[in-house]
Amino acid sequence: MMQPRVGDPVAAVPTPALVIDLDAMERNLARMAAFAREHRLKLRPHAKMHKSARIAALQVAAGAVGVCVQKLSEAEALAAGGVADIYISNEIVDAAKLARVAALAGRIRLAIAVDSSLGIDRLALALKAAGTSLDVFVEIDVGQGRCGVAPTAAGALAHQVVSHGLRFAGLQAYHGKAQHLRSADERAAAIRHAVALVRAAQASITGAGIACPLVTGAGSGSFAFEAASGVYGELQAGSYLFMDRDYADNQPAPGAPVFEHALFVKSQVVSRGASHAVVDAGHKSHAIDSGLPRTWQRDLVFANGGDEHGILHPGRDALPELGDTVWLVPGHCDPTVNLHDRYVAVRGGLAGGVVEGVWPVDARGCLV
Numbered sequence: 246m247m248q249p250r251v252g253d254p255v256a257a258v259p260t261p262a263l264v265i266d267l268d269a270m271e272r273n274l275a276r277m278a279a280f281a282r283e284h285r286l287k288l289r290p291h292a293k294m295h296k297s298a299r300i301a302a303l304q305v306a307a308g309a310v311g312v313c314v315q316k317l318s319e320a321e322a323l324a325a326g327g328v329a330d331i332y333i334s335n336e337i338v339d340a341a342k343l344a345r346v347a348a349l350a351g352r353i354r355l356a357i358a359v360d361s362s363l364g365i366d367r368l369a370l371a372l373k374a375a376g377t378s379l380d381v382f383v384e385i386d387v388g389q390g391r392c393g394v395a396p397t398a399a400g401a402l403a404h405q406v407v408s409h410g411l412r413f414a415g416l417q418a419y420h421g422k423a424q425h426l427r428s429a430d431e432r433a434a435a436i437r438h439a440v441a442l443v444r445a446a447q448a449s450i451t452g453a454g455i456a457c458p459l460v461t462g463a464g465s466g467s468f469a470f471e472a473a474s475g476v477y478g479e480l481q482a483g484s485y486l487f488m489d490r491d492y493a494d495n496q497p498a499p500g501a502p503v504f505e506h507a508l509f510v511k512s513q514v515v516s517r518g519a520s521h522a523v524v525d526a527g528h529k530s531h532a533i534d535s536g537l538p539r540t541w542q543r544d545l546v547f548a549n550g551g552d553e554h555g556i557l558h559p560g561r562d563a564l565p566e567l568g569d570t571v572w573l574v575p576g577h578c579d580p581t582v583n584l585h586d587r588y589v590a591v592r593g594g595l596a597g598g599v600v601e602g603v604w605p606v607d608a609r610g611c612l613v
């Protein structure tokens with residue numbers, strides 16, 4: 246297989262390729278780290294987005310306390326790559342998986358979310374059998390209608406956690422539906438509602454005689470509002486590092502840092518008609534659940550050409566010629582990354598830069 250090599254000019258990278266603009270990514274990394282520091286908040290970026298132990302290490306070096314993942318196998322893959330502090334911000338109820346969670350808790354600092362009595366009982370059993378411990382967050386539903394209990398049920402679950410001798414670490418309160426509400430006002434209102442529910446859950450927990458050490462949540466669309474709330478102590482945003490097209494379509498939140506696109510699919514024009522051009526990147530190269538990619542620094546209209554093709558029509562710019570490179574900004578970074586084995590990390594810009602690294606997507610396909 247043709248592989249990009251360190252030192253190659255970016256022009257020589259075979260297409261389609263998943264490319265990181267390192268200079269842009271590092272600016273995003275530093276901006277979010279500075280934001281968290283200034284607000285005296287912990288930053289625990291969501292690594293389900295990049296699935297890379299190397300990128301997680303960069304985030305920790307810039308001040309993150311650790312990372313979140315969504316799946317056990319993601320946690321195992323990142324731990325194998327040297328990540329030492331991981332929070333599985335998700336529920337696991339399968340006993341065999343919980344035995345692996347308990348084993349992993351013996352190797353790294355680990356945390357997990359729960360939202361059921363059964364889940365807590367099984368987790369406690371697994372940890373007892375392994376003789377290990379971890380931090381347990383009770384998840385409340387703050388508006389997405391996904392996982393999480395009603396705020397009034399949080400106290401009983403926290404009590405059950407403590408009764409088993411487990412460490413109750415606080416509340417998981419992530420509002421997924423808020424992230425892509427386009428106007429900043431709509432997102433602010435959604436997080437105001439989430440904050441009211443968090444306060445109710447805190448009351449339920451303190452009413453059960455238990456302290457609630459930390460509230461964790463927030464994504465790249467809403468973190469400025471959670472940060473201003475006074476109740477959240479930790480931010481879980483992930484996509485800020487790469488900034489996909491869907492997030493760029495949001496109206497920016499006042500006071501939030503501005504993030505740049507740092508993840509691209511490099512594609513090449515392989516066919517040219519009189520009024521269209523065809524690139525070699527289709528939806529096996531980029532996820533389309535959040536819409537189609539945008540062409541970078543060329544105003545062209547991208548249409549879905551199937552698995553392996555993208556069809557370009559003129560926008561304000563003229564069509565590219567056969568053999569030209571076209572850079573695509575994916576609609577949604579997380580599932581786009583999961584389509585690729587490796588990142589090509591480029592220094593010095595997309596136009597004239599050089600390959601600085603070829604990094605594995607360590608947790609690619611880790612869905613279990």
Ligand SMILES: Cc1ncc(COP(=O)(O)O)c(C=O)c1O
Nearest residue numbers: 291334419464465481482483484
């Ligand atoms: C639980 C949880 N926390 C944080 C995030 C981070 O969101 P984003 O990558 O959109 O910043 C997600 C994303 O879906 C999530 O599910």
